[in-house]
Amino acid sequence: MSRNRPAGPWPIAGALACAFMLCACAGLPRQQADVRIVEVADGWAANSVNAVVFRKNSLVTHEGSQYIAFYDGAGRVVLGKRRLGARDWQLAPTQYxxxxxxxxxxxxxxxxxxGTLHVAWDHHNGPLRYARGTAPGALSLGPxxxxxxxxxRSVSYPEFxxxxxxxxxxxxxxxGSGRGNLVINRYDPASRTWQRLQDNLLNGEGRRNAYWQAFVDTAGTLHLSWVWRESPDVASNHDLAYARSRDGGRTWERSTGERYQLPITAGSAEVAAHVPQCSELINQTAMAADRHGNPVIASYWRDAGGAVPQYRVVVHDGKSWRTHDLGFRRTGFSLSGLGTKAIPIARPQIxxxxxxxxxxxxxxxxxxxRGHKVSVACTTDLHHGPWQVVDLLDRPMGAWEPSFDTELWRQSGQLHLYLQTVHQADAEGVLPTGPAKVGVLEWTPTCPSQP
Incomplete structure (x- = not known):
């Protein structure tokens, strides 16, 4: 193992860029940025594999210690650990x-x-690759x-x-893409064993597959949202769907409490937002819930007849679903095609x-x-808006997408983002780019009150 001390802070904005009301053109006063960047080490940056949105997790905190994982320049799995608030990281390149x-x-x-670390890596329609720490708190991995x-044998998108x-x-x-099913396993730390809960929760019926994200709320309810894809072409994504489980993934129900007959199919799924194919609806969804357990979903797509994909937040108020169009984007793009694409905007986190x-x-x-910066849209009233946009970091991040320490957010309301400037060529390509610095962006989220 080695210890890493950063040479100095990354350049950050001394103040946030002017925050613009999404419903008006007038600017707000500049807001002071309470942002800290902690460097870790150099990591692979020739594509976006270290900084994709579906990492659950890239960072995780347990009992005051924060863990991180990334590929180094040789494609080796590297693990790291620090005490919260510290700048020094204990780094452990693994055997994998x-x-x-x-x-x-x-x-x-x-x-x-x-306190045992679990790691899954290197999955795209291939065999499961999984290992766990040799002891609680250890960075060394077993077999x-x-x-x-x-x-x-054909695993993709592993998430804990x-x-x-x-x-x-x-x-x-x-x-595979366009013909896959959602599997859920459960791990018991006392017995150190895994149990299968669902072999086929979201059934593509051999004709489609789901791209999902999940969220565990304070009551232990598991919320799940997803889009359906009809073929390997990204343009065939459609509809945002929803389900929840109040017993840890064993049984599932709609937002009304009506129980699903499993597996859930495109015909039986509750639709939170109807989005037709060829709407530039992206894979995955961002998932959260309020203190009452009401689900909140975020993604982006364009309206029928429109040319510009917009970020949207789909909220359940306890009675029905409502879609909020943030509406601040001005340029269009297309998602048609296969493989990981070079896209001008990131999939969001909510x-x-x-x-x-x-x-x-x-x-x-x-x-x-916005110059490929780390940006945040915020509102003090999720149900009625308005929303403001601020930039947290005054530097371009290439093809970076946000992933964050979900456990720290749940425990303390602090946002720690995995940070790395990465690049992505279209159609699963790589660029002749050397390693780039991996870091953690630390911020306690605030949002100015509306006038």
Whole structure:
């Protein structure tokens, strides 16, 4: 293992860029940026594999220690650990390599209730690659192992979620683009064993597959949202759908409480927002919930007849779904084609804070229109708006997409983002780019009150 001390802070904005009301042209006063950047080490940057939105997680905190994972310049899985607030990282290059040239093959990590680190990496329609720490708190990994031994030959999009009691859920796609199913496993830290909960929760019926994200709220309810894709062509994405589980993934219901008959199909799924094919609807969704357990989904797409994809937040108010069009983008683009694409905007993350009388919310994103910076749209009233946009970091981030420490956000309301300038060529390409600095952006989210 080695220790890494950063040479100095990255250049950050001394103040946020002027925040613009999305519903008006008048600017707001400049807001002071309470942002800190902590450097880690150099990581692979020839494509976006280290900085894709579906990493669950790139960062994770347990009992005051924060863990990180990334590929280095040779495609080796590197793990790191620090005490919260510290700038020094303990780094541990592992014995494992991944095919970092495929941007799908991201690393996902989580720490269970006993303090043991779990790592999954290098998945795009291939065998499960999974290992866990040799002891609680350890960065050293044991041998690669199976979970249940079933449905582990064609794995994509592995994601960990920690339940309130310390158990883990592991979600992944079994099958390929346009013909895959959602699998859920559950890990018991006491017995150190995995159990299959769902072999086929979201059934593509051999004709389509779902791209999902999940969220565990304070009551332990598991919220799941997804888009359907009809073929390997990204343009065939359509509709935002929703389900929730109140018993850790065993049984599932609609937002009304009506129980699903499993598996869920395109014909039986609750639709939170109807979006037709060829609407530039992106893979994945961002998922959150307010303090009452009402789901919140974020993504982007364009309206029928429109030319510009817009970020949108789909909110359930306890009675029905409403879609909020943030409406600040001005340039169009197309998602048609296969493989990981070079896209001018990032898939977003959505965070909701319900301490006040109305839920506050933050949409974290990157947009070419704003110079590919780390940007946030925020509102002090999720149900009625308006929204403002600010930039957290005054430097371009290339093809970066946001992933964050979900457990730290849940515990303390602090946002820690994985930060790295990366690049992405169209159609799964790589660029002749050397390693780039990996870091963590630390921010306690605020949003100015509306006049």
């Amino acid at each position: 390599l991944g095919n970092a040239r495929d941007a799908h093959n991201s690393i996902s990590i989580m720490v269970d209730g006993e 690669q192992e199976a979970m249940t031994g079933r449905g582990e 979620y920690r339940m309130p009691q310390g158990d883990l859920l592991f979600l992944y796609r079994d099958g 965070l909701v804070e319900s301490a006040g009388t109305a839920p506050m919310a933050w949409l974290v994103f990157r947009d070419e229109e």
